[in-house]
Structure formats: structure tokens, C-alpha cells
Amino acid sequence: MDIRQLQYLAALAREKHFTRAAIACNVTQPTLSGRIRQLELELEVPIVERGQRYRGLTPEGERVLKWAQVILKNWQSMQEEIGHLKETDGGLSGRLVLGGIPSALPMIPRLTKKIGLTHPGIEFTVLSQSSEEILRGIADFSVDVGITYLDNEPITGLLATPLYVERYCLYVPESHPLADRTSITWREAANEPLCLLTPNMQNRRIIDRAFESADCQATPRLETNSVINLCSNVRLMGLASIMPQYILEVLGDPSGVKAIPLDAPTIEHSVGLVVADRDPLSPLIEALRETAAQLKPAATA
Numbered sequence: 001m002d003i004r005q006l007q008y009l010a011a012l013a014r015e016k017h018f019t020r021a022a023i024a025c026n027v028t029q030p031t032l033s034g035r036i037r038q039l040e041l042e043l044e045v046p047i048v049e050r051g052q053r054y055r056g057l058t059p060e061g062e063r064v065l066k067w068a069q070v071i072l073k074n075w076q077s078m079q080e081e082i083g084h085l086k087e088t089d090g091g092l093s094g095r096l097v098l099g100g101i102p103s104a105l106p107m108i109p110r111l112t113k114k115i116g117l118t119h120p121g122i123e124f125t126v127l128s129q130s131s132e133e134i135l136r137g138i139a140d141f142s143v144d145v146g147i148t149y150l151d152n153e154p155i156t157g158l159l160a161t162p163l164y165v166e167r168y169c170l171y172v173p174e175s176h177p178l179a180d181r182t183s184i185t186w187r188e189a190a191n192e193p194l195c196l197l198t199p200n201m202q203n204r205r206i207i208d209r210a211f212e213s214a215d216c217q218a219t220p221r222l223e224t225n226s227v228i229n230l231c232s233n234v235r236l237m238g239l240a241s242i243m244p245q246y247i248l249e250v251l252g253d254p255s256g257v258k259a260i261p262l263d264a265p266t267i268e269h270s271v272g273l274v275v276a277d278r279d280p281l282s283p284l285i286e287a288l289r290e291t292a293a294q295l296k297p298a299a300t301a
Contacts, residue, residue, distance in 0.1 A: 003075055005039045006068040008032045009047065013065050014142075017054055039064075069141040077282035093121030094284050099134040100126060100147040102227050103203045103243065104271050106250040107164065108147060111273070115291040122284060128225065131202040138276050144285055146274040149202050155274055159281075161292040162272040167245040168207070169259040171234045178260060185264040186214035192240035195222040195233040207242050210267045231257070 004025075011021040012032070022029040040047045047061035048054070057065060080094050100108050105128055112124055129137065129146075131153065137143030138158065150160050170189045172179055178188075190211055196218070197204040204223075211218050222233055230241045235256050248259050273292045275285050 001039060001042055003072070005035045006072055008035050009039065009061075009065060009068050010072060012036065012048070012054065013057060016056075073141045073282075077280070081280075081283045091121050092119040092284055092287055095123040095125060096144045096284050096288065097125045097127065097137075097142065098145050098147060099129040099137050099143040101131055101134070101149070101202060101271075102128050102197060102225055103166065103201075104147045104163075105227065106247065107271075110295065111147075111163070111288070111292055114295060115288055118291070119287055122287070130200050130225075132200070134274070138274070144275070144282070145288055147271065148274055149206075150270040150272045150274070152206060152269050153202060157277055158274040159277050159289070160272050160274050161289050162270050163292055163295065164246075164271055166269045166271050168210070168242055168262045168267055169245050169247075170262055171231070171241045171243055171247070171257055171259050173234060173238050174256050174258050176240070176258070179258040181260050183263050184260045186210050186262055187216045187264070189240070189242065189262060190214070190216040190218040193238075194218055194220040195224065195230055195237075195239040195241045196220040197227075197230070198223045198225050201225065206267065206269060210262075210265065213265050 008021065008025055008027075011024045012018065015021040015024055018033060019029050022032040025032060036048060043060075043064065045060040045064070046058045047064055049056050049058055049061075080092070083093065098108065098112075105126070108126055112126075115122060127137075127143070129143070131146075131148045134143060134146035134148050135155070135158075138146055146158075147163070148155070149166075150162060170178070170184050170192070172192070178184060196207060199205070199208075208218075221239060222237075224230060224233075227243060227247065230243055231247065233239045234241050242262065243259075245259065245261065248257070273289060275281065275289065281289075
């Protein structure tokens with residue numbers, strides 16, 4: 001057994017196609033198939049469902065994949081740490097995959113900008129994901145770091161670093177009759193033509209529970225998984241939306257939009273960085289956690 005066999009298996013599980021997996025690994029399709037077959041013979045279990053096309057992994061193959069992902073992640077972390085020891089400038093290099101809930105995406109550049117000052121060699125892939133997708137991604141090693149809620153739904157088995165507190169406003173066109181209000185209740189907001197994030201997003205579940213606690217219910221005119229799309233619909237379509245209070249600060253004050261703080265009840269939730277609780281941590285992940293802990297709380301009030 002060697003690392004390449006595990007890399008080929010992980011690529012096949014990801015691409016779900018022998019030829020695409022071979023291209024991703026920069027080998028021929030017979031080479032990839034042959035090395036995975038060697039792995040089956042060494043472990044004495046079937047890994048891939050046999051057929052003319054890729055049909056998935058066997059139950060045994062799914063367990064082998066889980067272990068392969070752990071081994072590959074540890075191998076990558078070891079390479080990062082050894083590479084760091086070889087560096088003379090003390091800087092880290094490599095790529096981290098960040099999964100962020102949509103409402104947190106505008107805040108992530110605060111973190112990546114800060115770590116870039118110390119470690120300019122670190123690169124990022126940032127994905128917009130639901131909180132459930134983030135947890136699954138961390139579990140299957142497709143996501144290195146998550147940015148999600150820390151105090152609303154369970155995040156057991158993870159190391160958490162708070163980044164900021166999320167508070168909520170009703171966003172309306174500046175011509176709206178409520179635009180000059182200093183605050184508005186959730187009950188009043190429920191009567192507006194709303195655009196909200198989709199129900200699979202934890203932000204939406206928080207909003208729905210806030211309406212329930214105010215003894216009312218909102219039926220949105222439009223649902224989306226994009227905060228940018230929410231902003232556009234307020235500005236261009238004349239809809240109202242409920243978004244974090246910092247949106248105008250981070251994205252800039254879009255002409256024609258007003259943010260009114262929501263109360264009765266006042267809702268707050270902590271958002272932060274989460275990673276798998278492993279020892280040792282990847283040097284890149286450890287550096288990002290240290291940077292997150294050094295950040296001053298965002299001006300969300």
C-alpha cells in the first residue's frame with residue numbers, strides 16, 4: 001500500500017468517474033484502475049462496485065475511503081510542517097479550503113487579509129455552504145476550516161474560535177415608509193414583502209425562530225442562498241430583507257438601501273471558526289486559528 005493508491009481512491013470517490021479521476025491524478029485510466037485493484041488485493045476486500053461504469057464504492061470501500069482521507073490529510077499536514085521547518089523566512093505556504101455560511105462570507109476577507117500579512121504564501125478556496133454542509137465537509141476532509149454559528153446548533157467534536165456576534169436588521173429601500181425608523185419589531189417585519197435565505201440555511205432557521213418568538217410568521221416572496229442576491233432584491237426589486245447588521249459596513253453603503261435594527265426580541269448569535277479536533281493540527285490551520293484569536297471583534301453593533 002502507498003500514498004498514491006489512496007490518492008487515486010480519493011480522486012475516484014470525488015470525481016465519480018474513472019477517466020476524470022485519472023485526469024485529476026495526471027495518470028492514465030488503466031494505471032488508476034490497476035492501482036486501486038492492487039489495493040483491493042492487498043486489503044482482501046472489494047472497494048469499487050464492478051461494472052462498465054463507476055457505480056460507487058462497496059460498504060468496505062466506504063470504510064477504506066474514510067481511513068484513506070485521514071491518512072492523506074495527515075500526510076499533507078506532515079508535508080506542510082516539514083516544509084515550514086525548511087523555510088528560512090518563517091512563512092507558511094499552501095492552500096486552505098474554507099466553507100462559510102452565506103451571511104459570514106463578507107466577513108471572511110478580514111481573516112484572510114490578516115493572516116496574509118504574516119503568511120503571504122497561504123492561498124484560499126472559499127465556498128458558500130450551509131452549516132450542515134460545512135460539518136459534513138470537515139468530517140470528510142473536503143473542507144479544512146468552517147465559518148459558522150457557534151451557539152445555535154451543535155458543533156460537537158470541533159475546536160471553535162469566536163470571530164464576531166451577529167445581530168439583525170430589516171433592510172428596506174430608502175423610499176420605504178419605515179426607512180427613517182430607529183428600530184422595528186419582528187412582528188412589524190413579518191408584514192413586509194420579504195426576501196430571505198433558503199430554509200436549509202441556519203440563518204433562515206434563526207430568523208424563523210425569531211418570528212415564532214414574536215408570535216408571528218413570515219412568508220417570503222423570494223428565497224435565495226446568496227446574501228448578494230438579497231441586497232440586490234432590496235435595492236432593485238423593492239423587497240425587504242433580514243440580514244446581519246454589518247452588511248452595509250462590509251459591502252459599502254449601497255445607494256437606496258436602509259438598515260433598521262430589529263428588536264422585540266433582540267437576537268444575537270456568535271459566529272466563528274471551526275476545525276476538526278485533531279492532534280496535531282495542520283500548521284496552516286493552526287496559524288489561521290491563531291490569527292482568528294488575534295482579530296479584534298468586528299464592529300457589528
